[in-house]
Amino acid sequence: MRFELSDRSSGDRATPGKITARAVDVYYGAKRALHNITLNIDGNRVTALIGPSGCGKSTFLRCLNRMNDTIDICRVHGQIELDGEDIYAKTIDTVQLRARVGMVFQKPNPFPKSIYDNIAYGPRIHGLAQRGPEMDEIVQSSLERAGLWNEVKDRLKEPGTGLSGGQQQRLCIARAIAVSPEVILMDEPCSALDPIATAHIEELIDELRENYTIIIVTHNMQQAARVSQKTAFFHLGEMVECNDTEEIFTNPRDERTHGYITGRYG
Amino acid sequence: MTDLSSTAPFSRSSHRSEAFEARLQRRYRSERMFQRAGIGAIIFAGLMLVMLLTTIVLNGYTAFWQSRFDVSVYFDPEAISPSGSIDPETLSAGDYPALVRSALTELVPAATGRDGKRALMELVSSAAGYTLRAMVMADPKLIGTHQTVSLLASDNTDQFIKGHIARSALPGERTVSDRQIGWIDDLRAKGVLKSHFSLDVLTQPNSRQPEQAGMWGALIGSIMTMLVTLALAVPVGVAAAVYLEEFAPQNRWTDLIEVNINNLAAVPSIVFGLLGLSMFLNFFGLPRSSALIGGVVLALMTLPTIIIASRAALKSVPPSIREAALGIGASPLQVILHHVLPLAAPGILTGTILGLARALGETAPLLLIGMVAFVVNVPAALSDPSTVLPVQIFMWADAPERGWTERTSAAIMLLLGFLILMNALAVLLRKKFERRW
Ligand SMILES: Nc1ncnc2c1ncn2[C@@H]1O[C@H](COP(=O)(O)OP(=O)(O)OP(=O)(O)O)[C@@H](O)[C@H]1O
Ligand SMILES: [Mg+2]
Numbered sequence: 001m002r003f004e005l006s007d008r009s010s011g012d013r014a015t016p017g018k019i020t021a022r023a024v025d026v027y028y029g030a031k032r033a034l035h036n037i038t039l040n041i042d043g044n045r046v047t048a049l050i051g052p053s054g055c056g057k058s059t060f061l062r063c064l065n066r067m068n069d070t071i072d073i074c075r076v077h078g079q080i081e082l083d084g085e086d087i088y089a090k091t092i093d094t095v096q097l098r099a100r101v102g103m104v105f106q107k108p109n110p111f112p113k114s115i116y117d118n119i120a121y122g123p124r125i126h127g128l129a130q131r132g133p134e135m136d137e138i139v140q141s142s143l144e145r146a147g148l149w150n151e152v153k154d155r156l157k158e159p160g161t162g163l164s165g166g167q168q169q170r171l172c173i174a175r176a177i178a179v180s181p182e183v184i185l186m187d188e189p190c191s192a193l194d195p196i197a198t199a200h201i202e203e204l205i206d207e208l209r210e211n212y213t214i215i216i217v218t219h220n221m222q223q224a225a226r227v228s229q230k231t232a233f234f235h236l237g238e239m240v241e242c243n244d245t246e247e248i249f250t251n252p253r254d255e256r257t258h259g260y261i262t263g264r265y266g
Numbered sequence: 267m268t269d270l271s272s273t274a275p276f277s278r279s280s281h282r283s284e285a286f287e288a289r290l291q292r293r294y295r296s297e298r299m300f301q302r303a304g305i306g307a308i309i310f311a312g313l314m315l316v317m318l319l320t321t322i323v324l325n326g327y328t329a330f331w332q333s334r335f336d337v338s339v340y341f342d343p344e345a346i347s348p349s350g351s352i353d354p355e356t357l358s359a360g361d362y363p364a365l366v367r368s369a370l371t372e373l374v375p376a377a378t379g380r381d382g383k384r385a386l387m388e389l390v391s392s393a394a395g396y397t398l399r400a401m402v403m404a405d406p407k408l409i410g411t412h413q414t415v416s417l418l419a420s421d422n423t424d425q426f427i428k429g430h431i432a433r434s435a436l437p438g439e440r441t442v443s444d445r446q447i448g449w450i451d452d453l454r455a456k457g458v459l460k461s462h463f464s465l466d467v468l469t470q471p472n473s474r475q476p477e478q479a480g481m482w483g484a485l486i487g488s489i490m491t492m493l494v495t496l497a498l499a500v501p502v503g504v505a506a507a508v509y510l511e512e513f514a515p516q517n518r519w520t521d522l523i524e525v526n527i528n529n530l531a532a533v534p535s536i537v538f539g540l541l542g543l544s545m546f547l548n549f550f551g552l553p554r555s556s557a558l559i560g561g562v563v564l565a566l567m568t569l570p571t572i573i574i575a576s577r578a579a580l581k582s583v584p585p586s587i588r589e590a591a592l593g594i595g596a597s598p599l600q601v602i603l604h605h606v607l608p609l610a611a612p613g614i615l616t617g618t619i620l621g622l623a624r625a626l627g628e629t630a631p632l633l634l635i636g637m638v639a640f641v642v643n644v645p646a647a648l649s650d651p652s653t654v655l656p657v658q659i660f661m662w663a664d665a666p667e668r669g670w671t672e673r674t675s676a677a678i679m680l681l682l683g684f685l686i687l688m689n690a691l692a693v694l695l696r697k698k699f700e701r702r703w
Contacts, residue, residue, distance in 0.1 A: 070592060072516065099595035109586035111605065121604070122594040172590070179594055 014229070017084075018043030018213045019064060019183065024078035026059050026068065033059045037078070037239045039232055043182075046205060046214045048224035048245065051234030052260065057217045060234070061185050064215065065101040066094050082183070099126050102176035106188040108168035110160035110175070115152050118160040118171055119143065122179035138178055146174035147204050166197025173204065177212075184208065186216040190223065202227050221261055225249050233257045322682070326675025332464040332477065333419035333427045335390060335453070339369045339398065341408045352406040360402070362395035363387070366417065373458060374449050385446055389453075391418035393478045419459065421477040421669035423450060427461060430668050441668075467676050471644050472658065476669030479662070481677050483644045487557055487637075487652030488626060488684075490645060494561020495568055495625050500618055502565075503572030507614075510573070511580040512602055531570035538567040539631025547635060555636040555651040563635060564625040571624070575617020579610035612696040619692035623685050629656040655681045 019041040026034040034056045041047050049057045059068070066087065068074040080087050087097055099122075110118050119139040122128075129135045139156070143149040148170040152163070160171050169189055176184055186205075190198040205214055205227045218224050224231055225245060232242035233254070241254045252258040280286055343350065346360035370386050371377055377386040394417040401415070402408055422441045425431045431440050433447065442450070453459040470480025514520045542563035546552045552559045583606045591601040607614075632638070637653050638661065645652035653661075655677060662674040 065593070067589065067592065070588075095595045095597050097595075098593060103589075103593035105586065105589060105593070107586060109584075109590040111587065111590060112609065121591075121596075125594075125596055125600055125604075175590075175594060 014045045015043030016040070018082070019215075020079075020081045021060075021063070022079040022081075024060070024063060024076065024080060026056070026063060026077070027075045028071070029073040033237055034063075035237045039239055039242055041213065041215060042230065043213045044209060044211075045230060046209050046216060046228040047230040047232065048228035049215065049217045049232050049234060050219070050221070050224050050260070051240075053219075055234040056237045057234050058187050060239075061103075061187055061215060061217055064183070064185055065098050065103055067098075067103065069094060099179050100181055101183040101185060102179060102181035104169070104172050104176055104184065104186040104189050106191055108165055108172050108192065110163070110168050110171050112159060112161050114157050115143075115160045115163070115171065116156040118175050119178045122175060126179055128179065142174040142178040143171075145177050145204075145208070146170045147200060148174055164197075166193045166200060169193060169197070169201060170204065173201070173208075177208075181212065183213040183215065186214065188217050188219065191219065198223070221249070233260060235260070319682075322675050322678050326672055326679050328428050328430075329467045329672040329676035330463060330465065331428070331461045332466060333424040333459060333461050335370075335394075335417045335419060335459050336414060337369045337373060337417060337458060338412050339365055339415045340412050341365065341398075341402065341410060342368070343409050346402060346409055352409070354403060357403055357406060358399060360399065362398045362402075365398055366390055366394045373453065373456070377449070382445075385443060386449065389420055389423045389446060389449065391420045391477050392475060393418045416462075418477055421475060421667055422446075423459070424477055425668045426450060427454070427459070428672075430671075467673060468680065471642050472640065472653070473642065474640075476665070476667050476673060479670075479673055481655065481658055481673075481680060483641055484653050484655045484658035484677070485680070486644050487560075487641075488654040490557035490648055490652065491560040491564060491654055492622060492626060494558055494648065495564045495622060496618075498562065498565035499568045499572055499621070503569050503618070504576050504614060506569075507573045507576030507580060508602060508607070511577050512598070512606070527570050527573050531574055534630075535567055535628055536630040536634065538563050539634030541566065542631060542635045553649040553651075555639045555641070555653075556649045557645060557652045557654075558648040559635050560632050560637050560652075560654065561648075563631050564628060567628065567631065568621040568625045571621035572614075572618050575621070576610065576614045579613025579617065580606060582613065583609045608699075612699040615695050615699070616692050619688050619695075623688045626684060626688070627656050627681065629660055632657050633660075655684070 017040055019039075021037055021039045021041075024034055024037040025032065037060060039060075049060065051057055062068045063076055063080060064082075064087075068076055076088060082097075082101065086092070111121065113121070116139055119142050120135050123135065123138050124131075129138050140149060140153075143152060148167060151167060152171075160168065163171060169192070173184075173189070190201055193201065202223060205216065208214060216224075216227065228245045230242065231245045231248040233240045233248065233252075233256070235256050241248065241252065241257045243253070248257065249261060252261060342365060345364040346362070347356045349356065367383060367387055370390065371383065374386055377383055397417060398415065401413075419427075422431065423446075426433075426442050426447070427450065431442060437444055450459060466478075467480050468485070469482050470478065471483040472481070473479040510520060510523065542559060546559050546562060547554060552562075587605050587609065588601055591605045592598075596604065632654060636651075637657050639651055639653070640661070641651050641653050643650070659674055659677045659681065662670045662677060
């Protein structure tokens with residue numbers, strides 16, 4: 001038994017224009033971190049953001065669920081639409097937005113609570129389910145989707161911080177899934193993990209694509225190539241090139257992209 | 267392969283050179299010296315503490331022993347109620363010291379004449395008459411009977427028996443005369459006058475007479491004052507810390523507030539007493555000498571400590587936890603209530619308890635708001651006049667009779683016991699919270 005997330009298609013059917021960013025500029029104080037970014041992100045696809053350190057990948061990602069709001073000095077200009085709706089409009093509630101656009105961070109950051117409560121917290125605050133069997137079901141199916149259920153089903157009451165790094169990151173993914181988001185943002189989710197745990201999460205991302213729109217920041221070219229269908233290359237706060245992953249890696253249009261993926265700098 | 271050592275900034279062989287060895291030795295030597303200095307410091311501090319504690323305990327433990335006369339008293343109807351009436355008014359006006367006097371003269375026939383009888387009566391506490399009166403008031407049927415009663419000895423008798431008044435001192439330099447010493451020795455030999463273990467020093471209210479004085483009133487006063495402090499300082503302090511740390515924008519105003527809070531934490535406590543005097547007593551007209559106003563003044567004094575400790579605790583909560591909660595759509599208040607505060611709780615708690623412990627031992631500001639008054643009644647309400655343990659210690663230490671010395675030390679022991687209890691509680695609660703997370 002699984003709870004119904006949505007009736008989104010399960011095939012390899014992309015839904016174009018899930019997220020559109022138009023002329024986005026981001027400033028940290030007087031410093032301009034993003035220049036005039038225009039980018040379309042398809043639904044039910046994995047989009048990879050690559051680029052050298054400090055080029056603004058995380059900044060862009062954090063614009064998409066307005067996490068930048070929590071930084072006092074950060075200002076965002078331009079327009080970002082989710083399903084055609086401006087997420088920086090006054091009518092948009094960030095709490096609601098972040099329930100629709102979940103996030104997985106670079107360092108696994110489970111709550112210092114039990115595994116069960118880690119998953120149940122989101123659904124509980126959003127009123128998606130009450131305590132009891134309904135919640136148990138959400139916890140189980142979220143952990144199953146994150147490929148963690150078999151490893152933790154006997155220790156749900158134990159603290160989430162007691163898991164291994166890779167398990168913790170999958171717990172964080174399960175936590176993000178539990179509130180039934182439409183989009184999942186992942187900021188270098190595997191950078192703290194070993195190759196086996198990484199492979200596990202990559203597999204997971206591929207499966208999640210069926211139901212979610214995924215945007216992943218990565219420094220690992222192979223990973224971008226393996227998991228994503230689209231790739232955007234950022235450089236010095238600009239979006240240089242965005243195309244099908246295959247195109248980017250086999251036939252980059254821009255000299256800078258070529259230089260980066262062939263390892264000349266970054 | 268090229269020679270690696272030639273490209274390194276230093277030649278590799280220098281790691282095995284004599285100069286390197288010597289440097290290494292010097293490093294170890296300074297480490298050993300540093301360790302020894304640390305151990306020395308700890309031993310020194312420990313010795314000082316042991317010295318302090320032994321002095322206090324040695325001075326104070328005798329306060330838990332009290333000399334008493336076990337005498338047969340004849341409840342003479344002539345002295346208690348010559349008219350034969352047993353209504354409370356008559357009974358309370360009876361001449362009870364006369365009963366004590368005749369009971370004692372029976373035991374010490376040598377005490378004759380006015381002077382002799384007065385000297386004999388000096389051996390018992392003035393409380394003896396009140397003891398008998400209380401017995402009669404509770405049960406008038408005692409009138410006309412003989413009863414064995416335990417009567418409190420006077421401070422001089424007690425101190426002499428405890429050896430605090432030297433037998434060898436010149437008669438003019440001690441408060442018991444040679445004749446009285448003779449009677450005391452005689453009564454002790456007869457088994458009438460004995461030292462008993464007694465908790466009266468804890469369970470009795472204050473008194474002008476050292477042998478009757480206890481610290482129950484001060485203890486209750488301290489507890490009530492602390493409750494007021496706790497109830498005011500913790501919610502206000504934590505709320506202020508949460509606002510400053512989580513919501514307030516970083517600007518000149520919040521900087522100013524921060525500087526002021528840090529300043530307030532360093533303000534001498536007596537200044538808070540002056541504030542309490544002029545604000546709460548003179549302006550608001552709150553009841554003088556009361557636990558209420560004492561608690562308010564101490565709360566003001568403790569507030570900066572709690573705010574600073576709470577802010578530090580809130581700051582130490584990792585930002586990743588906040589991001590995690592925000593990332594799944596928790597509102598800022600939910601982030602604080604569900605995640606940040608519980609994680610900061612051990613730190614907040616420790617700061618609070620340390621602040622309260624400091625408030626518990628505070629004397630100076632309370633003197634200014636009149637808590638130094640002599641209060642016999644145990645306070646029953648926050649607005650009742652009361653005193654607190656440290657002020658009680660201050661007052662007792664100031665009094666001349668020898669009997670106050672041991673009581674002062676006993677009060678210090680109680681205060682120290684409370685402080686140890688609070689600090690242990692802080693450690694325990696911290697451990698408990700930390701394990702839960
Ligand atoms: N909170 C902040 N305050 C000020 N400047 C910031 C802040 N966060 C990021 N920046 C600046 O914005 C620019 C982009 O940073 P961002 O973190 O988006 O880079 P990134 O592409 O994610 O880098 P990395 O791959 O190293 O994570 C950098 O120059 C950085 O110094
Ligand atoms: Mg980054």
